[in-house]
Amino acid sequence: MGQYRMLVDVTKCIGCYSCRVACQMENDLPPDQSYISFCEVEKGEYPNVEWVMHRFSCLHCEDAVCEKVCPQNAISYSQTGAVVVDQEQCIGCEYCEKNCPFGRAKVELCQDKEGNSVSRANKCTLCNGKVLEGMTPACASTCYTEAIVFGESDEILQKAEQRLAEVKDRYPDANIYNPEGVGGTHTIYLLAHKPEEYDLESDATTPASAIIWKDYAQPLGKLLLGATTMAVIGGAISNRLFNKGEHHEGGE
Amino acid sequence: MLKPVSRRSFIKASAATAAAVSLTSFDMHSWMASASADEKAAISKIPTTCNGCSSQCGMIAYTKNGRLWKLEGHPDHPRSKGTLCARGHGYATLIYSKERLEQPMKRMENGKYEPISWEQAFKEIGDKLKEIIKEHGPESVALVQDPRPTGNVYATRFIKALGSPNYYTHHVACNNSRDTGFNHTIGGVPSADIANSSYIMFIGRSYGDGIRPSSMSALAQAKENGAKVIIVDPRKNNTSPFADQWLPIRPGTDLALVLAMAHILIEKDLYDAGFIEDHATGFEEFKKEVKQYTPEWAEKVTGIDAQTIKTIATDMAQLKPKAVIEQSWRGAFGCNYKNSTETGRAVALFNAMLGNIQQEGGYIFGASAGLGDLDPDQFPAPQEPDAVKDGEEDFPLAPRGRGVANIVPLRAKEGKMKAAFYHHSNAALGYGNPEYYKEALNEMDLVVTIDVQMSETALLSHYVLPEPSYMERDDAVDGVGGGTAAVVLRQKAVDRVHPNTKPADEIFTELAKASGVGEYFTFTLEDYNKAAVEPLGITMDELREKGSIPLEDKKAEIGTVPEFNTPSGKVEFASQTFEDAGFNAVPTWIPPLVEPKNGSYRLTTGKQAIHSHTQTANIPMLMQITKDYDLERLWMNRQEAKKKGIQDSDLVEVSSDSASSTVKVKLTDRLHPETVYIPSHYGITSKYLTTAKGVGFSYMEHVPFHFQPMSGCSMIHEVIVDVRKVDA
Amino acid sequence: MPDHMKQRDLLLFYAELYKPPGDAVYEVISHPDFRTELEQASGAALNDCCDLPSLSSLKEEFRSLFSSSSQNGISLIESFYKPWTTDQTAALPFAQSKGMMMGDPAWHMRYLLEEIGLNSSYDPMFYPDHISVILELAAFLLEEQETDKFTLLVSQHLNWLDDLVEAIRKQKKDSLYLKLTELLNKFVNEFTICNQSFDRLKEDSVC
């Protein structure tokens, strides 16, 4: 299977929230949990004002920090390009949440198979199951303005470039947000303004500490101590190494 | 001894044996596991229609063991084309909500509601109705609804059978002004062919806020093809990402803009003279009237500069007939201002001047489905009542079929209207001032509400009759007009949750029997549905299977100008009917009824994509979005707020002559300084609707109870408010 | 009368109690021996309570507590207290929320009633997982001496009485319904098995 990409073209979003609701349906999310968040950007003064609705969800990084820091290996890459959480493996330690440069991984109360409430990492799955069955993600298929489009990786990149050219006139600062620092992403954004306007860093990266953690500390530690103990220790390491507050401002 | 003597047991044990069920199946966990395992086989796919708003998009319900499992847009339905909006997905949760009406209820002496049996409800209502009719005549009875397919068949027949002409719809608070204007000029309301148009102007209407999926995608397509899009709205609405230009017009002055644009076409000789020659009357009179409406004049009235007006009118003329002013819905002139009917006329006539009628990219009168009806020999229809519909004499121009629903409370206060039925209608919060409605409905001898939840109107009723939700019942077959007409069916997708609810067809049939007019209701819903599809050469089985069937032989004819449904059969630039009713034959500038003075604002309102009127406010999934993003806030121009020391998200008091409300404020540069804007979905007061109650306020509380002179509409934007910061 | 028949009558009494009160149920409650009989049959003590209300005030109390026509009406329906479904394939936002009608419990109850051949009467209050229906089915199982099935039923379909007790307590602390529901809860708890699952039942690990 080839790899896929999703393009969110914020210049086409009308803020109708249909994608949010369709996603909640698809993923059985209760009313107060959502993989998609919105932020409105108003630029200029009456009557010369531009309004843009920024619909935001997990970026599915090539080099995903959340995947690296998870002590349980509960986060992995799907063949579609998605970064997915296996909630049965997840223990709710919040490393992913603390370390995601985009504030997308969230630990929330979920139901396990027996219907008990448990804390689990919860984020956009790029509709992995659907895509594996050859279908389009729920949000993309419900968006009637085509602000969300999904397809083969390269085609989507091309589409993004083409749209960028089309909107440059109206939004001179427009850009494609596909940060190199995390190896590129499988959800890319066509932003109307500089990333900072949306509380995004232009140069979001995978912190070196996360790489060390993943590749050295964690496998060793796990062998010796077992997962749960590691989670406790890892919490301390992780918090100290890349504390969210110091590393980057904003988030959502 | 503990066992009560006469048990009213729910379950009857005659031939039962517990041995019939294995111990494994008794265990809910193992049973669930095995029942879910063969789920694939058990999932059924039922095409039906949404009831999240009046678009009633086709959708496909997947169900498992009689319960809802998943929803999708119906690919063949002209309005959903495979997608559903947020409401479409979210509103379905109504089925399993606890806050629904479960059984018939009656208001007791002490004001509390007691459950009663259907037999009792029908009997008491029937008896009371007979008594009222005997004493005051059938004209003292009214029926009001927000029409849905079954109601269109049954409710109209019911009120007619009682001998009363007083049938009304919700359109007084929707698009009756526009329709009045369109009907008397071009004989009806066509739809703009957005996808093929090159120049589109929207006045007040926002596809991005009042969602219909197919309309929004048509607009996206038009943009793709390079169309120019102008939005005329005091608010830079959510369609703006698709607009090239925003004209922040002073609210209530759209008429002046359109008249000035017409002026340009005439002055520069840019209109389609051939079309006018062949298909119009009264153009000379119109020309004379419009002479005074120069762009410079319009600039003073609207705040839009004369040059812009000239350019737009000229550009549109150049691209005609693929240029269009979209027909709008409630938007800016559905029921909003004193001059809204005139705006409707001006818009229709401007399009006629572009010669775009029945042309690609212009205004298209759609084909209708042409449904059949019951055989009158087998099922005799009630006679047309002799009396005229109350309100028709006061508002002779208003669309006759729909009437002016706010006549009902007015006449109730005068002591003339004694009984009213409200079906799928929250008139008391949605049509006119709620205080007025409350006083008026309390005057009546009999008020009956038929609904799915305890609305504000239900709370003013003597009897409340519960319907199953739209997913738990069959409705009457419906025809959808358009480029290609379609026939659609809303059908029962899931098992009924509340066993003691009854669908409207049964309710009206029983009410008719109890009121002594049962002879007109000897048919079943299935009889009607069969008769409806008969002339289409489609069987009910086919329709049940497909849910929505496009009628390929019922297509709008493009290129041929039709005979217009007006007295002259032509486009009427001057209307004798208007003159006879005491108005000007040609559209004339009328200023709005009220004007904000320094420091006060016009209160305007409009839709949000996630709600439908107040009907969806109690759906937790949709209301949560409101709460997450504070969508119930009052919009205010940033500079104006600064003058008053108001900051974003401050609590403010909004006060008018009629009411005072407190709400948080949203500061924005997307709004004309003379207005404050409040979304129209909030301000639920019914304590039975706990998710919605207490969020935001209802603009209707501020709107005085008044009538637009030509169409009888509620003039919902003719209200001035003061806004001041509330100290915390 | 054998114990299980006494318990059956106890359950049938409760089944009546959760329907709008009429003469029959009132006759039982107002009988001088009511408390003794009740405690004997349930093997538990009734918490001290209020005076015996009149039938009309009992009716009013029932209405204000449980009727859907009163605001904040307390639900007597099991689904309301449980996640709507535990089936992971349901693509619905409320799939795992509580407070919805016609959830898994209703679906299972309907299946049981149909399979056993207990015809549900078309009654306005008939919901397959209404507390009275569950109690009537439990009584039927006792009568048939189907102890295992009885245990499963009360363990799985009456394990929400804590919530019900709480809900009533919140609205009316001195309600007769509160005291009686507390007693029912104690009685039911006697039969409840730990893990609520069939496998455990086989292993006989009742707590």
Ligand code: SF4
């Ligand atoms: S469905 Fe499309 S237009 Fe609507 S909010 Fe989502 S991205 Fe925006």
Ligand code: SF4
């Ligand atoms: S891709 Fe799927 S999971 Fe991700 S936001 Fe869209 S609908 Fe939700």
Ligand code: SF4
């Ligand atoms: S527009 Fe949305 S709410 Fe209205 S019918 Fe279509 S899907 Fe339903």
